Amino acid sequence: MKITVIGPGAIGLVLAGSLDSKNQVSVLAKPEAYEKLKQKGLWIKERNKKRKINAKIITEIDDSEIVIIAVKGYDLDTAVNLLHNFKGKVIICQNGLKMLNLNLEHSNDIYAIVTSMGAISTNSGVTEFKGTGRTVLGSLNNVKKKRDEILNIFSKNYFEISHTNNIEKSIWLKAVVNSAINPIASLYNLKNGDLKKEQYWYLVRELLAESREIAISNGIDFNNEPMKLAEEIIQKTADNYCSMLQDIKKGKKTEINEINGILHLMGQKQNVKTTLNLEYLKKINALINS
Template identity: 25%
Template structure:
């Protein structure tokens, strides 16, 4: 199977590192320094304190990529429109682009460009941290679940490739509960770690942080219930804290964005809860405050005082 991973950040690179052992994989990303490092010296991945290296192809220019049956979309939400254009160029006529992105709304953006028949939803709980150009860390080996639509045999084929590479994976006919379950976990972890400047595990071990996690997660659960969503989480607060503990050393994607002064995905994570809450008449003051704080962090990045 030929696979393109569109977005070679932390998550895309960790997935590419593993799949390269069982498939023909091409990483596509606009970060030239990262791409050059991978092509020059391979992709390095830190797994359980052991550094490993694989050789695979990476490029900033999708025009030279051979057609692929599957494209995995792992960019940040702000790059989804770009990823859709890349996917349109590299997919075979019967190919599918699976979004593994955070938040809500990415599949809809992809569908506008590609058509619903070429867009699949996937949910992953893999943890990954970008350590530098050509260098990533696997921070949590959580499962990835692919939606059975729009092409069942491709969903099973890519799930098989994940499992063959050592990454747990499955196929589901109903991802709505999983999508919202991941959203709620991200609601509880991403913005708080970005604001507090702490790895995920600190949220599970600090009483004040645990209290904040509870408040924002409970708001998100109330919104999901009002929307008629049957969640995949039995105890959302406890399971969010468990994910934080299981990925204790990981820097959340939003923390990584804030540390380098890049735009975050706050609008598609906590912002999605605020918008849905407004539509459904469910108050979300804690999530609204987190959205404002992260927006302020982004806007004041050039003025930040260094320790």
């Protein structure tokens, strides 16, 4: 099957690396990065192993049957605009809530992947796989008949993927958890495992509770799942720096607006308390601009 991955970042390259053994894979890069990536190639590292990803590097959508969007939330609209003539299946994999409000009328088959796997971009075109996590796929527009076909395109080299009938809840769940882990770890320059120290863990719990209430006010039925998933992610990625802190260390833009910013706006619409989300939104943006 011909598949294009938009976004040669950490997760995008893990996805490409899980596809290249059974499919014809292309990775779409920005024109300014094309020559460097073409010269060096695309690589994935795991522990002491490093292998080249068997993928063609392109700058325009080709005749693929599936396009996977694996860009940061702030680049999502730009990536979607590349698909105005594309009629195949679309899979979106990213943080935040922005994908729930996209206009993708050009495609009948739209899916989302939600994952808690760990990966770090160590160099341009190189990703280091840091550990598996819960990975689920579901339809964003109620396409169910072809879900097994989509699941089967991925090998099990780096992660196992399962199906969910409620991808919206999975998207919200990850956003709620990320709304606590990412800004707190970033603000205090912590590895994920350090968040279990009591002086930080109570901050995580407070922010999780507020974000959970925002989700519930928007019709998402949560019990104690955010707390359980936060503990699971922190345990499995204890030695990792979260993606937001990695971006800050590299001087890159973060997804704070697409996570805590959107939660703040959605909470305001429901007249739910958003004090902590707004506080960390301001603090992270101030940190970036300092």
